[in-house]
Amino acid sequence: MSVHPIGVEVSCDGPDPGTDCPNSAAVAATFTSRTAREVRADGRTQGWTVRRSPGRLLDLCPECH
Numbered sequence: 129m130s131v132h133p134i135g136v137e138v139s140c141d142g143p144d145p146g147t148d149c150p151n152s153a154a155v156a157a158t159f160t161s162r163t164a165r166e167v168r169a170d171g172r173t174q175g176w177t178v179r180r181s182p183g184r185l186l187d188l189c190p191e192c193h
């Protein structure tokens with residue numbers, strides 16, 4: 129396991145919890161985004177959505193939501 133130098137990576141959880149994203153997509157975070165919250169804000173500008181499910185958040189790329 130390695131530490132990502134720019135912070136967190138938000139990757140796609142879609143299209144549903146039992147199926148991997150066909151694109152293996154991850155948010156392209158800006159250089160200044162270091163927290164999951166900031167990276168998710170970057171994702172929203174790129175068409176990503178966040179869906180609430182019990183106990184966690186599901187991040188969905190533009191292809192999966």
Ligand SMILES: [Zn+2]
Nearest residue numbers: 140149189192
């Ligand atoms: Zn996806």
